[in-house]
Amino acid sequence: MAASKEQLDGMRDTFKDADKDGSGKLSLRELEKLVLAMSGMKKEFAEMILKHADHDKDMMINYDELINMFAHDDPEDKVKAMYRMYDTDKDGTISKRELAKLMSMGEAQIGSGMMTLVWSMADEDGDGRLDYPEFCK
Numbered sequence: 001m002a003a004s005k006e007q008l009d010g011m012r013d014t015f016k017d018a019d020k021d022g023s024g025k026l027s028l029r030e031l032e033k034l035v036l037a038m039s040g041m042k043k044e045f046a047e048m049i050l051k052h053a054d055h056d057k058d059m060m061i062n063y064d065e066l067i068n069m070f071a072h073d074d075p076e077d078k079v080k081a082m083y084r085m086y087d088t089d090k091d092g093t094i095s096k097r098e099l100a101k102l103m104s105m106g107e108a109q110i111g112s113g114m115m116t117l118v119w120s121m122a123d124e125d126g127d128g129r130l131d132y133p134e135f136c137k
Contacts, residue, residue, distance in 0.1 A: 008067070015063050025060035044101065052085040083135050093129035 018026055018034040026034065031046040053061050053069040069081065086094050086102050096119055103110050103118070110118075124134050 011067065012063060015066060023060075025058070025062045026066070027060055031061060042104075044104075048085055048088060048102075051088055051090075052081075079136060080132075083132055086135075093131050094135060095129055096123075099130065 014034070015026070018030050020030055021027075028046060028050055031050060032043040035041045035046040035049070036043055049066075049069065050059070050061060053065045055065055055068075069085075083094070084090075086098055088098050088101070089095070096115075099119065099122075100115055103115065122130055122134055122137070124137070
């Protein structure tokens with residue numbers, strides 16, 4: 001479902017509050033502060049957002065880039081956007097390191113045994129990488 005006018009207004013206000021220098025763009029430092037203000041988030045998530053949403057490659061995010069990152073009505077588009085965001089090295093697959101980093105960003109830390117279990121279940125072909133079909137299962 002597309003964001004409502006009220007939600008977009010709220011996102012714009014939050015963006016403006018985070019844009020401390022008034023440049024109309026968020027630097028990594030500004031984005032980290034914004035992410036850390038959210039419950040259960042770690043600053044590493046800001047780097048993932050920056051890598052995924054920074055389409056003009058200026059190492060900053062403007063409001064449109066941020067909104068476009070979340071503006072998916074189709075559930076399949078949302079899954080594809082998540083996959084691209086988790087693929088931090090942009091090689092088209094998700095490595096065990098990328099998955100471990102992703103799974104360590106929440107409030108709860110998972111142990112290496114749980115990570116091994118999750119990986120063994122997800123990496124069906126055993127090639128050490130998660131391709132998009134494996135990610136979707």
